[in-house]
Amino acid sequence: MAATRPIRLFRNLSAKIAAIPMILTAMVVFVGGTAWTVTYSFTSSKLLPKTKFVGLDQYERLWGTARWLISIENLLIYGICMMVLSLVIGFLLAALLDQKIRFENTFRTILLYPFALSFIVTGLVWQWLLNPDFGVQSVIRGFGWESFTFDPLYDARIVIYGVLIAGLWQGTGLVMCLMLAGLRGIDQDIWKASRVDGIPAWKTYVFIVIPMMRPVFITTLVIIASGIVKVYDLIVAQTGGGPGIASEVPAKYVYDYMFQGQNLGQGFAASTMMLLAVLVVVIPWAFLEFGGRKRV
Amino acid sequence: MTHLRTTLAATTALCATGAVSAADLEVTHWWTSGGEAAAVAEFAREFEEQTEHTWVDGAIAGGGGTARPVMVSRIIGGDPMAAFQFNHGRQAEELIEAGLLRDMTHVAEAEGWRDIVNPPSLLDACTVDGRIYCAPVNIHSWQWLWLSNAAFEKAGLEVPKNWDEFVAAAPALREAGITPMALGGQPWQSSGAFNVLMATLAGPEVLQKIYGDGDADLAAGEEMKRVFKAASDMREMVQGSNVQDWNQATNLVITDQAGGQIMGDWAQGEFAVAGEVAGKDYTCLPGLGVHEVISTGGDAFYFPETGDAEIEAAQDALAATLLNPKTQVAFNLKKGSLPVRSDVDLEAANDCMKKGLEILASGAIMPDVNMLNTEDTNNQLNDLFVQFFQDTSISAEDAQAQFVEIVASKD
Numbered sequence: 001m002a003a004t005r006p007i008r009l010f011r012n013l014s015a016k017i018a019a020i021p022m023i024l025t026a027m028v029v030f031v032g033g034t035a036w037t038v039t040y041s042f043t044s045s046k047l048l049p050k051t052k053f054v055g056l057d058q059y060e061r062l063w064g065t066a067r068w069l070i071s072i073e074n075l076l077i078y079g080i081c082m083m084v085l086s087l088v089i090g091f092l093l094a095a096l097l098d099q100k101i102r103f104e105n106t107f108r109t110i111l112l113y114p115f116a117l118s119f120i121v122t123g124l125v126w127q128w129l130l131n132p133d134f135g136v137q138s139v140i141r142g143f144g145w146e147s148f149t150f151d152p153l154y155d156a157r158i159v160i161y162g163v164l165i166a167g168l169w170q171g172t173g174l175v176m177c178l179m180l181a182g183l184r185g186i187d188q189d190i191w192k193a194s195r196v197d198g199i200p201a202w203k204t205y206v207f208i209v210i211p212m213m214r215p216v217f218i219t220t221l222v223i224i225a226s227g228i229v230k231v232y233d234l235i236v237a238q239t240g241g242g243p244g245i246a247s248e249v250p251a252k253y254v255y256d257y258m259f260q261g262q263n264l265g266q267g268f269a270a271s272t273m274m275l276l277a278v279l280v281v282v283i284p285w286a287f288l289e290f291g292g293r294k295r296v
Numbered sequence: 297m298t299h300l301r302t303t304l305a306a307t308t309a310l311c312a313t314g315a316v317s318a319a320d321l322e323v324t325h326w327w328t329s330g331g332e333a334a335a336v337a338e339f340a341r342e343f344e345e346q347t348e349h350t351w352v353d354g355a356i357a358g359g360g361g362t363a364r365p366v367m368v369s370r371i372i373g374g375d376p377m378a379a380f381q382f383n384h385g386r387q388a389e390e391l392i393e394a395g396l397l398r399d400m401t402h403v404a405e406a407e408g409w410r411d412i413v414n415p416p417s418l419l420d421a422c423t424v425d426g427r428i429y430c431a432p433v434n435i436h437s438w439q440w441l442w443l444s445n446a447a448f449e450k451a452g453l454e455v456p457k458n459w460d461e462f463v464a465a466a467p468a469l470r471e472a473g474i475t476p477m478a479l480g481g482q483p484w485q486s487s488g489a490f491n492v493l494m495a496t497l498a499g500p501e502v503l504q505k506i507y508g509d510g511d512a513d514l515a516a517g518e519e520m521k522r523v524f525k526a527a528s529d530m531r532e533m534v535q536g537s538n539v540q541d542w543n544q545a546t547n548l549v550i551t552d553q554a555g556g557q558i559m560g561d562w563a564q565g566e567f568a569v570a571g572e573v574a575g576k577d578y579t580c581l582p583g584l585g586v587h588e589v590i591s592t593g594g595d596a597f598y599f600p601e602t603g604d605a606e607i608e609a610a611q612d613a614l615a616a617t618l619l620n621p622k623t624q625v626a627f628n629l630k631k632g633s634l635p636v637r638s639d640v641d642l643e644a645a646n647d648c649m650k651k652g653l654e655i656l657a658s659g660a661i662m663p664d665v666n667m668l669n670t671e672d673t674n675n676q677l678n679d680l681f682v683q684f685f686q687d688t689s690i691s692a693e694d695a696q697a698q699f700v701e702i703v704a705s706k707d
Binding site: 046047048061064065066067131132133154156240241242243244245246256257259260261262263266 | 361364365368372387389390391394481482483538540670671672674675676679680682683684685686687689698701705
């Protein structure tokens with residue numbers, strides 16, 4: 001009997017063979033590449049990778065560098081504001097569009113349009129709009145309000161909010177579309193039931209609809225979060241990190257030190273810190289999301 | 297579709313023959329602005345006239361910061377071009393140590409570069425362990441103050457003759473609605489201007505000690521304190537010049553919206569293109585009128601190892617061509633830089649260029665910062681000074697403390 005029982009390893013053999021290239025790619029390119037980067041972040045590699053280990057020197061220098069600290073602070077401000085505002089605005093817009101209004105398609109297209117533009121184009125457009133000599137400020141001054149001042153890109157204290165405006169303009173449309181799809185997935189009977197019970201619309205949204213849309217919110221959250229961590233091109237196009245180093249972000253630090261500064265070790269240390277930051281967020285989330293399912 | 301495929305096939309064939317044929321020499325560089333492109337075209341013309349080889353132009357737009365990583369990754373990736381341009385100094389140090397670049401000592405000896413290259417420090421910057429790895433082609437210096445004569449006239453002032461007069465004139469310029477000084481937002485402009493203040497106000501020996509020997513005590517000392525004081529004066533003067541690129545900043549001086557700018561001699565090309573005349577429309581003060589000295593940085597060509605004997609022969613021919621007198625004159629007149637050999641005649645040079653030649657002949661020269669610092673250190677200095685000049689919240693004392701730290705940890 002035992003001889004005829006199929007060996008577990010060979011069950012679904014063709015599927016397993018087909019998966020080998022994918023598994024190899026994942027192991028070598030992603031896991032291998034990450035391990036390599038982390039290993040070399042402990043070396044003094046300059047232009048070329050060298051295995052001269054220097055312990056935590058690169059990390060000590062990293063956390064003693066004003067530019068890195070400013071980058072982290074900017075990413076936090078940008079990340080929190082972007083996360084909250086794009087979810088709130090995106091959901092509000094979706095809820096408004098969901099009121100069976102006329103020209104819904106037109107509005108949806110207009111609101112989603114910015115997402116079709118790259119960050120580079122978005123950055124350049126908003127660089128001009130926020131330029132005090134050509135943009136919003138000069139237009140309003142042209143109307144007669146001479147003392148009006150609005151030049152976030154030239155003020156080190158608020159420059160990151162200037163970038164945030166451009167980021168929101170670009171990203172909110174997508175959030176809105178995802179939310180709208182979520183809202184459309186809610187059974188109409190739920191609305192009817194809540195109307196019969198006399199529950200106000202806002203309460204229905206907050207206590208019934210939003211909890212039901214949990215999977216949509218999680219997908220949206222992951223999409224927004226990944227966009228935040230990798231933000232680079234928007235900064236390069238809109239401010240170039242300036243004025244001074246006031247709008248620097250971690251991804252730009254990594255690029256600048258790895259390639260322009262010819263200091264691979266420092267760039268690797270910075271990217272390892274970015275990976276660590278992502279893991280700190282992702283691991284608890286994945287544990288709650290996927291670990292919880294087993295208990296059910 | 298068939299047509300497209302034919303075109304593609306033809307292109308591939310072209311690329312293939314390009315890689316095999318010995319006479320085609322691919323040269324990469326980042327000279328893409330008007331004057332620069334004209335200058336590099338002179339190289340191509342002279343090279344094709346004087347030898348039987350062909351120059352294949354591989355320009356990379358976006359400046360050295362963009363081009364250098366591209367070049368380095370091609371060389372490391374095993375697909376080297378036949379020759380490439382770098383600023384000589386420590387940028388190519390590791391490529392040489394890794395054995396990726398060709399030793400050109402035999403060409404240098406045959407052509408007698410030791411005797412003709414002036415100042416000799418240019419060749420030293422190409423030399424590692426007694427072997428020569430690059431061909432210097434020009435001298436560019438940073439230590440220039442460019443002033444708009446019309447801007448000072450408008451403010452009712454004499455054109456300053458040195459840095460202190462310029463600083464004193466700043467309030468009057470402001471009153472006349474002119475930004476006293478132009479400075480672009482690109483980080484290298486900020487650190488470059490600071491290095492000029494250091495080399496002229498404290499003296500070239502100080503710069504050489506701090507960057508060359510990593511003398512942190514000197515960096516923390518009184519002399520540097522004065523330089524940081526001057527830098528904070530300059531920070532006041534540049535408030536209001538909301539531009540990014542160096543040539544936009546130069547343009548503010550050309551159009552008389554700004555009083556002056558500290559920038560290298562490549563700014564001269566912009567004045568020339570705008571049809572301005574030295575002495576009449578603008579004034580140049582080498583060494584800020586305080587300490588007449590010029591740094592002898594510049595551009596050099598390096599030749600990667602290709603393992604192909606025919607390409608090596610063509611590389612040798614190119615190296616020899618770049619330094620011969622005819623090429624030097626044709627190239628440097630277009631580029632606005634000084635030739636690397638003193639035995640050529642530059643009659644067509646303008647006033648500012650002649651001043652530069654005189655200083656060079658008098659021997660008041662200093663090494664370029666690129667020869668003393670690695671790119672890593674330069675990048676740290678860029679970060680520090682772009683923050684200092686663009687953001688008024690950091691004090692001169694704090695900036696100096698950070699400066700000392702960078703100097704102490706430099707290699």
